[in-house]
Amino acid sequence: MSDWADLTTGKRIKHLRGSDLTQQGLAEASGLSLALVQKAEQNRGELSVGSLLRLAHALNTDVSVILGQQAPRRGMNRDVRAALRQLSDAVHESALGEWEGIDDPSTVEELSEVRDLAWAAYWASDTASVSGYAAKVLLEGQVRYTAATGAERTRLGSILASTYRVAASCSTGFGHRDLALSALTSAKHLAKDVDDPVMTALLESTLSWIYLRGAKLPRAMAVAERAALAIEPSFSSGSRPQLLAYGRLMISAAVAASRREDESAADDYISQAHAAAARLGREEKLYGTSFGPTAAKTEAVGIHVALKSYGRALDLAAQPDMRKLPQSMSKVARNRYKLDVALAQCAVGLHDQAGETLVEVALDAPEWVKHQALPGVIGKRLAKVSTARVRTISELIGMPLIA
Template identity: 75%
Template sequence: MSNWADLTNGERIKHLRGSDLTQQGLADVAGLSLALVQKAEQGRGELSVGSLLKLAHALNTDVSVILGQQAPRRGTNRDTRAALRRLSDAVHESALGDWEGIAEPSTLTELSAAHDRICAAYWRGDYAELSELVAKVLLEGSRRYGQVTGRESEQLGAILASTYQFASSAAILLGQRDLALSALTSARRLAQDSGDVVLSALLESTLSWIHLRSAKVPRAIAVAERAAMQIEPSFSKASRPRLLAYGRLMISAAVASSRSGDAVSADDYLSQAHAAAARLGRDEALYGTHFGPTAANTEAVGIAVALGNYGKALSLASRTELPSSMPKLARNRYKLDVALAQCAAGLHDQAGDTLVEVGLDAPEWVRHQALPGVIGKRLAKVSTARVRRIGELIGVPLIV
């Protein structure tokens, strides 16, 4: 494909539509005429702002992508677009109170059970189920939230905030920054209303991650550091939730510092994370956020990779055991770091094997990661044919 900015608006719309959506299908989803879509792709005439917005929504992208101001994310198929559309509708309609159910909304117990399923779906990379459950919890939960008071209101507010957080995390993984920020804005308001300071801190770790994914590294560090200072525990008598949140925030700051090449700060933050993990003594999860010795050890490998210390990364990896309870996506994100270190160390066959493991284990998730392409380019210097085979095997084009 040519440079994205060099294409015409029509060529960009056609590329975003892909082969699995017809022009008529795009017209139906966007609420536009077939003739308008055809003219748009042929570059005949200027699109109105309204038509651009409708096309961007139907294609689950931003107007800036259609206009060539930023490139699209790779590998978005029909199922992923449908999941993103459900997430977007749920986030915005729930904030507006637009649920139109004919029966009573689900109970707190039912919504709590659905939230647990959202957590499981997110960590195995099942965005179709995730989006369906998020829509249920946000739309029905928001309606019930306005009907209850006291302790039930606090509990329901925490469930809704955490659900918005999952929607935000999924959106940023799938390249939808604006949707991620919208969801997180609703989450922060609910967490504050519930009075749960730990949940509020965990939301800030997500905000730090969004800034990092958006290449706003200083902001990512500042957000994590500020939130950590507000919840910093006394290690001798800290509650386990505070230790978990503090450790996760220190990981966020360490990762962001490593991306800017600041090894000293990264090591300082990482040492604090290891201290919190040691105090916990075991891996734990709260509101779907995982932290403990495993997270501290695996993130240390990724930080070493980001700093270019590949030998150290492989040495740490050789001493790191992955428990069966480790979430699938966390495990595979760690393996991508290991594959990059193997590649840099000249262990090309091992790097290729690791990349195949990840692609087969999390096929939908891996399409939205940048590292497979980086690893593929490096491996292609040794064997283009093998990289093509790996790409075909895992369903990700590693060589353009």
């Protein structure tokens, strides 16, 4: 629909629901009350991020479609669609062994380097590069892996598992849940085969995120907590990889708890994440995953925002070490954090600051921001103060924020 962005959120929900699904049916499928669904379609009141996630899952769409940032089935540009097709082919063909190899194969070190490039591209929101790099590693690496033995096989297994994981993460970000689960299934088999418990833990963190995106909040929290218990380190003698994986899993559990509005559980998980980060003492990166004191704090800001503890979020963001984020922090992590800060600023009446933060994010990561829920939420709240200001921001960043 060419005028999709011009519809109200309520009309978009009604259109996506169609005539085959009643409001009661949507309420049951989403786990929301009938009254809330009715209010949503009538544009009465604001929907929380949790409610938007549940509606998107029940309607088999993405939050950005409900908010009008993307039209149904036409939200991705041609390059992103092509990249995801290439990624899908690589995930499935490598798992099936449908590749004959090449005359001049890469070394294990070269495959490891390309895997790292795929993760760097992911954190830079460069989907085309993720796809290209990951496809090379998966197709060639899988052939090498089947013939390898000993230490080489173990290393190749970890490289492949990590590459399947970046494919799963990229797919999840664009709402391709089935592709993400296929990639994750292959990764888990490899991690088990080469007996890599840290990789296994990080794969569970990705699975928790997939469940979170699908609004399966209890499962998201349970998966992360179970995996954390399996790898829980001794804080006096635990290895750095264990501490990283444990801290990241505690963050995953805290995020899921915050979406369930379980503040007590979220605080407990955050506390454990901070403890692991303090033990690390600095930011660490392993298998494409970063964690440390700064990561724990930026994630905690988002968790406090989800719990509507906006004062706590802004107090944490105002700490001296948070005013200038490290250069090593990825573009995606940095901008996700800034969106959380913008929402908190908006909630406490700092509307000009919220608008400036939103523009900063959109100009830094224009393609990534289109697939996020928070810009639309922030835009609707800012519109209550100044519709003209929001329309100016929309023109500046090249995406609709309000109908």
